[in-house]
Structure formats: C-alpha cells, structure tokens
Amino acid sequence: MSQVIPATLIAGDGIGPEIVDATLAALDALKAPFEWERQVAGLAGVQQAGDPLPQATLDSIRRTRLALKGPLETPSGGGYRSSNVRLREAFGLYANLRPARTIIPGGRFDNIDLVVVRENLEGLYIGHEHYVPIDGDPHAVAMATGINTRQGCRRLLEFAFDTAIAMGRKKVTIVHKANIMKALTGIFLETGLELYERKYKGKFQLDSVIVDACAMKLVLNPWQFDMLVTTNLFGDILSDLVAGLVGGLGMAPGANIGSEAAIFEAVHGSAPDIAGKGVANPTALMLAAALMLDHCRLPDLAARLRKAIDETLNIDKVRTGDLGGSAGTEAFTQALVSRIANG
Numbered sequence: 001m002s003q004v005i006p007a008t009l010i011a012g013d014g015i016g017p018e019i020v021d022a023t024l025a026a027l028d029a030l031k032a033p034f035e036w037e038r039q040v041a042g043l044a045g046v047q048q049a050g051d052p053l054p055q056a057t058l059d060s061i062r063r064t065r066l067a068l069k070g071p072l073e074t075p076s077g078g079g080y081r082s083s084n085v086r087l088r089e090a091f092g093l094y095a096n097l098r099p100a101r102t103i104i105p106g107g108r109f110d111n112i113d114l115v116v117v118r119e120n121l122e123g124l125y126i127g128h129e130h131y132v133p134i135d136g137d138p139h140a141v142a143m144a145t146g147i148n149t150r151q152g153c154r155r156l157l158e159f160a161f162d163t164a165i166a167m168g169r170k171k172v173t174i175v176h177k178a179n180i181m182k183a184l185t186g187i188f189l190e191t192g193l194e195l196y197e198r199k200y201k202g203k204f205q206l207d208s209v210i211v212d213a214c215a216m217k218l219v220l221n222p223w224q225f226d227m228l229v230t231t232n233l234f235g236d237i238l239s240d241l242v243a244g245l246v247g248g249l250g251m252a253p254g255a256n257i258g259s260e261a262a263i264f265e266a267v268h269g270s271a272p273d274i275a276g277k278g279v280a281n282p283t284a285l286m287l288a289a290a291l292m293l294d295h296c297r298l299p300d301l302a303a304r305l306r307k308a309i310d311e312t313l314n315i316d317k318v319r320t321g322d323l324g325g326s327a328g329t330e331a332f333t334q335a336l337v338s339r340i341a342n343g
Contacts, residue, residue: 005296008060008067009036013043014270015280016070022282022333023068023289026308029340030301032293037064041083042072042270052083058090067263068292070285071270084265085127088120093258094152095159096120097291098239098267100246103283104313104323109245115169115227116242117160118235120256122152123184125232146184148231153191159257160229161200167227174208175230175238188231215241243267250322253287255295264292278328281320283309286336308339 009024011017027034039057040048049056052072061067074082087093096118102111124146134140157174164172174193178186189208196206209217211234217224218238222245228238243252249268256263266284274280286309293302312318318335319325327335 003033004035005033005066006064007034007036007292008057008064009038010041010057010067010069010072011038011044012041012070012270013073014071014272014275016044016072016270018275018278018280018329019266019282019285020068020070022329022336023285025333025337026286026305026340027289029337030304032289032298032301041069041087042074045083052081053086053090061087061091061261061263065261066292066296067261068285068289069263069265071266071268073270073272081127085125087263088256088258091258091261091263092121093256093261093263094119094121094156095255095257096235096239097163097255097257098235098242098252099287099291100239100242100252102246103251103310104247104319107247109222112222112242112245114222114225114242114245115163115167116235116239117156117163117227117229118239119148119152119156119188119230119232120235120258121232122146122148123232125236146233148184148187150187150191153188154195157188157192157195157229160227161195161204164204164227165200169204169227171205171207171226173214173225173228174206175211175214175228175234176208177211177234179210185231185234192229211238214238218242218245239267247323250281250284250320251287252284253291255288255291257295262292262295264288264295278330279321280329281322282329282333283313283320283323304340304343308336308343311339311343312336 011020037060039060045052045054072083098116100114128145131139132141176185176189178189243249252267254265254267290302290305312335318327
C-alpha cells in the first residue's frame with residue numbers, strides 16, 4: 001500500500017459533518033492512505049475558536065499541503081469574509097477545477113462531460129470595493145476595481161492547458177468579454193492565444209467565445225464544448241451553470257489548486273435547513289475525494305470510487321431524495337461501501 005499521506009480535514013457547517021463522514025467511510029473502504037488532521041473553519045471556527053479561519057487550521061494546511069473540506073457558512077451582506085476566499089488567498093490557490101459529468105442518465109441533458117477551469121485569485125473577486133458618500137447618503141456610489149495580471153493569467157492558462165493534455169481533452173475554449181472589457185479580460189484572451197501559439201499548438205484545438213454567447217450555447221448545445229477556461233467571475237457563474245446540466249451542485253466536485261496547497265470540496269452550500277436529518281447527498285464530496293486521489297497520483301483508487309458511485313446510483317438505484325430516491329445519507333453510504341468491497 002502507498003505510504004501514508006497527511007491531509008487536513010475540515011468537516012464544515014450544516015450538512016458538512018454528515019457528508020464528510022460518508023466520504024471518509026468510502027475512503028476507508030478503499031484503504032486510501034490518508035492520515036487526517038481534523039480542523040474547523042466557517043461558523044464552526046467562530047463557535048470553537050472565535051475565528052472563521054483559525055490559525056491552527058491554516059498551520060495544518062501549511063504542513064499537509066492537502067485538504068478535504070465540507071461546505072462553510074458565509075453570511076450574506078455583513079459578518080465575516082468568506083473563509084473559502086481567504087483560503088484561496090492564504091495558499092495561492094489560483095486554479096479552480098470543476099468537472100461536470102452526467103452520472104444519472106435520462107435528465108434534460110445527457111452524456112455531459114465538461115471541465116471548467118476558473119482563475120481563482122484575480123478579477124473583480126479581489127474585493128477592492130468602496131462607497132462614495134453624496135448628500136448624506138453614505139452608499140450613494142458603489143465602486144469596484146478588477147485586476148488581472150499577465151503572470152496570473154499565464155499561470156492559470158498553463159495549468160488549464162497542461163490539465164487538458166493530461167485528461168486527453170481535444171478542445172479548450174477561452175471564455176472572455178474582450179469586446180467590452182478590453183483590458184481586464186482582453187489580457188486573459190491575449191495571453192491564452194500567445195501561450196497556445198508558443199507552447200501548445202497542435203496538442204489540442206483552441207478557440208474562444210464571449211461569455212454571454214457561451215452561456216447561451218451551453219444551454220442550447222453543451223456538447224460543442226470540452227474544456228472551458230476563464231476568469232474568476234465568469235468561471236464562478238459558468239461552473240454552476242455547467243453543474244446544472246448534470247443534476248445540480250449535489251453532483252459537482254471542486255478542486256482548488258495552487259503552488260502551496262490543494263483543497264478539495266463539494267461546491268454546494270451548507271444547507272442548514274436539512275442538517276442533522278440524515279438526508280444529505282454526499283456524492284459531490286465523494287467526487288471531490290476522487291479528484292484528491294487523482295491529485296495524489298492514486299488514479300486506480302479514484303477510478304474505483306467513481307465506479308462505485310456510478311453503480312450505486314444506476315445499478316442499485318440507491319439515491320437520496322434530491323435525486324428522486326428515498327435513501328438517507330447512511331443507506332446511500334452503506335450501499336456505496338458494499339460496492340467498493342465487492343468491486
């Protein structure tokens with residue numbers, strides 16, 4: 001068996017602990033060689049350590065350079081800053097990898113197999129915002145500054161292009177808005193085209209599309225795309241749209257990759273309304289664990305986990321309520337673990 005791999009585990013908020021336990025059961029059944037350091041963040045971090053991103057959690061990830069995390073609660077409007085954004089900044093997690101593949105056939109869209117690669121640290125998401133007060137209204141004018149750097153664009157595009165080759169993708173599409181935001185997204189398009197000509201030409205087909213047209217084309221004919229690579233805000237929106245093509249965020253894993261660490265997560269929210277009821281769907285986090293196994297160069301275990309998920313849902317027809325079934329989290333997990341054991 002492979003040597004032990006230290007990794008940080010953040011159960012998260014809401015349904016987080018339930019889907020994390022389910023995912024750990026699957027990884028244990030696979031005999032995955034992770035040695036977990038349990039830490040807290042989000043609301044649990046505030047409650048236990050007075051900080052949504054405690055120093056102990058940051059120190060653990062700095063040591064292990066690898067983390068699996070459940071969803072973290074972020075208050076809308078006020079309150080503390082998103083722990084997810086802070087994690088990306090703290091560890092330079094510049095690439096967000098969001099694969100979307102049809103697992104349960106027969107939906108509105110079938111045979112979807114897409115990858116979205118999103119820049120994770122720049123653009124309008126840097127959060128340089130302020131208000132200008134006028135005539136006694138402290139919020140009369142709201143302003144935001146977006147910044148994309150040549151280095152940041154190149155780093156992300158190289159990651160996307162290398163990933164496309166490693167995954168055997170035939171086509172990569174750069175998504176932009178360079179017709180209007182000529183500087184902010186033009187630099188991304190320009191860098192991608194130059195990089196392709198200089199280093200990647202012939203290894204896959206490259207094209208580009210304006211973001212609004214891309215959204216329309218994804219709904220009309222998603223099969224025309226293979227991998228999308230784009231800037232932060234566009235990637236945030238399009239990756240959720242693409243998740244909708246395969247059944248929603250309950251089927252969508254995410255990986256945040258940087259030079260200092262890699263963090264794997266379910267991209268859905270903490271769903272506090274169903275927390276503790278034993279009905280949460282752990283599929284997204286299990287698929288994120290499969291991405292983590294790939295990242296740790298354990299592709300055989302990743303393939304076994306994906307196969308077990310596929311067979312549990314489609315052969316055994318054991319599905320949680322959000323997928324039209326009646327199984328709770330525990331029943332789904334038990335069915336999956338027995339699939340792994342018998343696989």
